[in-house]
Amino acid sequence: EDQVTQSPEALRLQEGESSSLNCSYTVSGLRGLFWYRQDPGKGPEFLFTLYSAGEEKEKERLKATLTKKESFLHITAPKPEDSATYLCAASAGGGGNKLTFGTGTQLKVEL
Amino acid sequence: DAGVIQSPRHEVTEMGQEVTLRCKPISGHDYLFWYRQTMMRGLELLIYFNNNVPIDDSGMPEDRFSAKMPNASFSTLKIQPSEPRDSAVYFCASRLSSQGDEQFFGPGTRLTVL
Numbered sequence: 082e083d084q085v086t087q088s089p090e091a092l093r094l095q096e097g098e099s100s101s102l103n104c105s106y107t108v109s110g111l112r113g114l115f116w117y118r119q120d121p122g123k124g125p126e127f128l129f130t131l132y133s134a135g136e137e138k139e140k141e142r143l144k145a146t147l148t149k150k151e152s153f154l155h156i157t158a159p160k161p162e163d164s165a166t167y168l169c170a171a172s173a174g175g176g177g178n179k180l181t182f183g184t185g186t187q188l189k190v191e192l
Numbered sequence: 193d194a195g196v197i198q199s200p201r202h203e204v205t206e207m208g209q210e211v212t213l214r215c216k217p218i219s220g221h222d223y224l225f226w227y228r229q230t231m232m233r234g235l236e237l238l239i240y241f242n243n244n245v246p247i248d249d250s251g252m253p254e255d256r257f258s259a260k261m262p263n264a265s266f267s268t269l270k271i272q273p274s275e276p277r278d279s280a281v282y283f284c285a286s287r288l289s290s291q292g293d294e295q296f297f298g299p300g301t302r303l304t305v306l
Contacts, residue, residue, distance in 0.1 A: 112293070113293045115293075115294070115295075117297075122299075123299055123300070124196070124283050124285075124297035124298050124299050124300050125235070125283070125297045126297070127294045127295070127296060127297075130292065130293055130294055168235065170235075172293060178223060178225070178240055178242075178247070178248075178287070178293075179237055179240075179248065180237060180295065182234050182235040182236075183234070184234040185234065
């Protein structure tokens with residue numbers, strides 16, 4: 082059974098304090114690894130897709146990386162507006178439509 | 193551009209009543225997905241459609257749940273009869289297969305069954 086585990090469950094950072102979120106996955110034939118951001122009361126907002134080990138993608142203060150067993154979301158010099166829940170999801174081979182989500186990391190960035 | 197549209201945004205109903213949730217995908221997208229999110233189980237895929245045809249409904253929890261997509265711009269998720277354990281946030285998402293694997297989510301419907 083496909084499984085995605087995220088850690089930590091919650092993370093509190095000071096503004097400017099860089100850190101990383103972890104996503105471990107067990108998927109038969111990974112097709113893609115996805116990162117989403119979810120704000121309270123809203124739907125998940127797409128951030129990145131990674132397809133192969135060694136791949137990296139960046140967007141503003143966020144950088145996502147992928148290995149054969151896990152993915153990291155690095156947050157550099159975070160700001161309060163980066164506070165959200167970050168979700169990781171994996172899709173297996175074939176059409177890549179069935180996403181298995183982790184339970185998320187709730188990030189709070191304080192002044 | 194309009195994103196995925198869902199209605200209603202909030203629904204409160206009593207146990208045993210029929211509930212219908214609605215979704216309008218992003219125009220031109222050929223895949224549509226229904227998810228359920230709870231604190232205990234996180235985000236779970238219920239069913240998805242390709243070109244209005246149901247492809248995989250293995251995530252639908254029980255026969256009380258049904259989903260339809262009568263045309264490319266509209267889908268419904270129906271629960272009949274509803275039970276308190278159905279209380280959750282239900283999301284609809286859509287995808288354009290020619291532009292990648294990314295799924296784009298709507299704002300969700302928060303369902304409370306009393």
